[in-house]
Every structure is written in structure tokens, then in C-alpha cells.
Amino acid sequence: MTKSVLIEKVSEKVEGLTRNQTEIVVDTVFDSIKKALMTGEKIEIRGFGNFRLKTRNPRKARNPKTGESVDVPGKRVLYFKVGKALKEALNSSDQ
Numbered sequence: 001m002t003k004s005v006l007i008e009k010v011s012e013k014v015e016g017l018t019r020n021q022t023e024i025v026v027d028t029v030f031d032s033i034k035k036a037l038m039t040g041e042k043i044e045i046r047g048f049g050n051f052r053l054k055t056r057n058p059r060k061a062r063n064p065k066t067g068e069s070v071d072v073p074g075k076r077v078l079y080f081k082v083g084k085a086l087k088e089a090l091n092s093s094d095q
Helices: 003-013 019-038 084-090
Strands: 043-045 049-056 059-062 069-072 075-082
Touching (some): 019 043, 019 049
Antiparallel strands (some): 043 049
16 A cells, blocks of 8 residues: 555545645654654554564674675664554454
8 A cells, every 4th residue: 555545545534634634644644653763762553553663783794795794783673563453353264
């Protein structure tokens, strides 16, 4: 699903909002999530899942082509853990 399809679906579901207003709402939600993650906050959406950042430490790796040792810098990685309700819905037998 793309962002434009999501905006279309929300616009159809919510009466009284134009497509442009719906786009502003969706953009605001995404921007809020992005800003919260950038400051290190955990995002919890009940029934859907949790977003949080994990820190990977710097490490040594090996270039498989040349065999030479390479330094890989540390970085922050986005981690998503699916919520119980969504997991059960995805794994239910009556899909």
C-alpha cells in the first residue's frame, strides 16, 4: 500500500474531510512518528505494534571479495514488533 492509497482509503472512510485535508492529517501522523523516533521515543499503537530504535555497535567485518577487514560504524536501526491483536488476525484460519 502506498501513501496515496492510504490517503484515499482514509478519505473514503471519514466523511466531511476533503482529500487535501486527509493528506494533511496523514502527513501529520507520519511526521509525528518520525520526530518521536528521532528523539529516541518508543511509539506504541495498541493492537498494531511498537516502533523503537535499537543501537548497533561498531564492528569489524570482512569484504567477501577481497578478504580485507572493514570497519562498520555503529548506527541506529528501526525495530518493529507486531502487536498481539494484529499477529492473531494475520494468523487466523478464516482469512
